[in-house]
Amino acid sequence: MNNKKYRFLLTDLDNTLLDFSASEREALSRTLSSLGVTPDEQTAAAYSAYNDSLWKRLERKELTRDELIRTRFTGFFKSLGIDADGCAAAPLYEKNLSGTAYVTDGAYELLRRCRGKIGVYVISNGTARVQLPRLSLSGIDKMCDGYFISEHVGHAKPDVRFFEYVSAHIPGFKKEEALVLGDSLSADIAGGAAFGIDTCLFDPNGKYDGDGTVRPDITVSDLYSVLDILHI
Ligand SMILES: [Mg+2]
Numbered sequence: 001m002n003n004k005k006y007r008f009l010l011t012d013l014d015n016t017l018l019d020f021s022a023s024e025r026e027a028l029s030r031t032l033s034s035l036g037v038t039p040d041e042q043t044a045a046a047y048s049a050y051n052d053s054l055w056k057r058l059e060r061k062e063l064t065r066d067e068l069i070r071t072r073f074t075g076f077f078k079s080l081g082i083d084a085d086g087c088a089a090a091p092l093y094e095k096n097l098s099g100t101a102y103v104t105d106g107a108y109e110l111l112r113r114c115r116g117k118i119g120v121y122v123i124s125n126g127t128a129r130v131q132l133p134r135l136s137l138s139g140i141d142k143m144c145d146g147y148f149i150s151e152h153v154g155h156a157k158p159d160v161r162f163f164e165y166v167s168a169h170i171p172g173f174k175k176e177e178a179l180v181l182g183d184s185l186s187a188d189i190a191g192g193a194a195f196g197i198d199t200c201l202f203d204p205n206g207k208y209d210g211d212g213t214v215r216p217d218i219t220v221s222d223l224y225s226v227l228d229i230l231h232i
Contacts, residue, residue, distance in 0.1 A: 004198065006230055008173060009114060010166065012157075012182030013124040013131060013147075016202050017111075017140055017223075019102040024048060027096035034092055035084045043080070050076045055125075059158065059186055065151065069094070069127065098130045101138040104204075106223030111143040113232045121170060122147035123180070125156045125187055146170065157184075158191030167195075181226060185214045200229060 014020035028047055029039035037043065054068050054075075073093065074086030114120045122144050124131050128151045135141040146169075150156035153165045167173045175197045182188025183202045192199040193214065201208055201216035208219060220226055 003231075006118060006177055006179045006198075008119045008121065008170065008178035009226075009230065010121050010123045010178060010180045010192070010197070011144075012180075012184065012188045012202075013122050013135070013140075014126060015104075015183040016181060016188075017104055017107040017122070018134060018138060019104050021048070022102040023097060023100040023134070024051075026100050027093055030096045031089055031093040032084075035089055037082055037084050043082075046080055047076055050079060056186065058125075058156065065127065065156075094127070094130055098133040099137070101134040103138050103140075104223060106226075107140070108143070110223050110226055111140065113227055114230065115143070117232050118230055119170065119173075120144040121166065123157065123162070123166060123182075123188075124148070125150045127151055157182075157187040158194060160191070160195050163191055163195035163197070179218075179229070185212070185216070189216045190214045200226065202226075 011017060025044055028044055032039040032043065051072060054063070054072055057063050058065060058068055069090060073089035077084050077086045111120060122135065122140065124147065126149060128149045131149050135147060141147065148166050148169070150162060153162050155161040155165065167175060175195065178197045179200055180188055180192030180197050181200045181202060185201065185208070189199045189201055198218070199216045200218040200220060202223065203219050204221055206221060208216075218229055220229070
């Protein structure tokens with residue numbers, strides 16, 4: 001751990017402040033049930049993997065956000081040979097997802113302790129019509145100093161233009177006084193590092209093995225540890 005004094009925290013939302021996996025499971029289960037598909041664990045795991053692969057392709061700019069949202073269920077059903085209406089599933093799933101928010105252990109404590117000391121800004125690659133209700137539902141919108149959703153910004157993490165936009169819209173922002181916190185090596189850590197901001201990987205399940213080209217400056221397994229890094 002370093003002794004640096006940070007004044008700004010740029011934090012990811014999904015699977016960082018919010019337990020996206022829990023929301024995803026719930027929204028998927030509701031959506032599949034509505035379409036007459038049994039929401040068993042295998043189907044849920046297959047969906048999660050399929051969806052993750054699409055988001056990675058989005059990060060690599062191999063498909064657009066609209067294409068992802070529009071086609072993910074048709075593609076997923078096809079990949080598993082499930083005979084269900086993928087076009088009907090997309091809006092249903094979004095509606096179900098936007099109505100669920102599970103806050104990660106330590107997230108409220110982190111936001112409360114930062115208040116008045118560290119500027120906290122949410123940086124999220126999600127879809128605005130899903131993320132805004134979830135920010136509001138969790139109360140995080142009122143506990144942070146601002147939020148940036150890639151759909152509004154016009155660029156997504158890890159694109160440096162996303163971070164340029166964020167830095168230009170935070171009063172008094174200095175990248176050398178900022179820390180990026182997130183669970184994604186490819187989006188949060190790679191993006192923050194490329195823009196020249198210190199990075200902190202949130203790795204609750206100890207998946208990161210320290211290998212690879214993208215290396216976070218700091219790794220934490222719980223959000224309470226971020227309090228020590230920020231010295232608050
Ligand atoms: Mg995330």
